[in-house]
Amino acid sequence: MTESAKQAASALDTEGGVGGQPVLDKLIGLLDLEKIEENIYRGVSPPHSSTRVFGGQVAGQALVAAGRTVPSERGVHSLHAYFIRPGDPKVPIIYEVDRIRDGRSFTTRRVVAIQHGQAIFSLSASFQVTEVGVEHTEPMPDVPDPESLPTLAERVVGYEDKLNLRAQPRPLDVRYVNDPPWVTRGTGSPPARNQVWMRADGTLPDDPLLHVCVLTYASDMTLLDSTLARHGVYWGFDRVLGASLDHALWFHRPFRADEWFLYDSASPTASNARALATGRLFSRDGTYIATVVQEGLIRLL
Template sequence: MTEAAREAATGLDSEQGIGGQTVLDRLVALLDLEKIEENIFRGVSPPHSPVRVFGGQVAGQALVAAGRTVPPERQVHSLHAYFIRSGDPSVPIVYEVDRIRDGRSFTTRRAVAIQHGKAIFALSASFQKEEPGLEHAEPMPDVPDPESLPTLPERAGPYAERLGLRSRPRPIDIRYVNDPPWVTRDTGERPARNQVWMRADGVLPDERLLHVCVLTYASDMTLLDSVLARHGVYWDLDRVIGASLDHALWFHRPFRADEWFLYDSASPTASGARGLATGRFFAADGRHIATVVQEGLLRVA
């Protein structure tokens, strides 16, 4: 995980002794944007943030902004986004939504995140009314049950301090299926896939868009690890500088983000200081619920 992703995974603040539900409620509040004008919304970052805004946060907030201009019976089925500039966590983010099109079946929105008068992030999202149609999907990989796997702090073990993974409540519960990349870096393995179970660490409200936004938030956490693992390097253990460049998500079937979902990712290629990663999300019952593709900047000294 990048520094910002680690902070998102390890908690929304540094307060000790609070439950996972409390931290998850703070994530929900983070995604509950303030409407300041028609098609204009304002969001904030957690009070204890890294030097730049976590990409999953700005993507989730932008999707909330776009979704609040769409009729509730139309659900988002895809988003495409570019990370343009690093976000400043010390000031609010303004989201401007452009109502591109309202068709008979599809609705298209564009949301731009702005700080200091400049765009830091741009998202296009498409929403569709529910329709019957063809159905097929590849099967979910055969993996252990998430409850049988150690938690992220338990898995980190002796690496926890170097990785900045503190033992405190987190909004997203992460369980590695295979050895994490910081372990394979030392063992010499070069795994082709990175697999983790995830879920919101608590109970979310029954709002479908919110569950989609929480998955969007989580989708930026471990995806680029699949690129680094192919080369035996990792963020804090080597001189790696990285950032998300663009991000695309397709949502295939309904799901709850507070129930376990498998995040199965791989990297088909890397070149020109950029790495491409693809990921599939599966619900615990085996349904393929979403697909993600991201390209990231990766500079290794």
């Protein structure tokens, strides 16, 4: 798994089991920020986090902070974020919201995440009222149903030491459509795309902002896999150093994050120790729900 995926895997309490509602409830609690002043919120990291805060966590929490200052009838349609410094999981994160604009149709917010007096992350998010306009979409790729695919726990059998994994619960059910990059590395035939089914492993409340924030959390988990697959290398197996640099998401249509969605990603280019990854997300019925673009730092040591 990617460094981001390993951080996400260790981002919740490790009390045994593989997932389910109790573990998902901990993720919901993680996204339920404490309001400490007008436009200022505080979030925490799980007690068993890795050496740095998982990027999907800080992005999801920042989006919660922004959304708490916006009327509920305005849904988030896009976010653009930069990972500035590694987050310290041992101390709380302060989220400061700047109410940039409240227009007739759009609302814009800027959020800065702060630790030790320094910005570690910044996010701009835009919200919109529901409107009628032009409609078109791309079809979902033809892939097997998620239930027919091995679980993540089954996929990592035999690779646990290299992947530095330990048995622990996870809030998301993840099913790779093609062989994971830790299997295809070094074979000379890497897949053209990285395709993964995901869903929250339980039931989420009927809060559209929460579903968007859970998908934001998930969107940082496997995206950089597609950049390494192009070169037949992988974290833990090869001398690779990587980190997320920036992250952008566009939300196109309503969805539920506790129902299966397909994460279809690829890497069109890489240069100057930076690799670009793009992802499309589809609900199970083929609805195109979101687009992701991320640039990652990739260094071969």
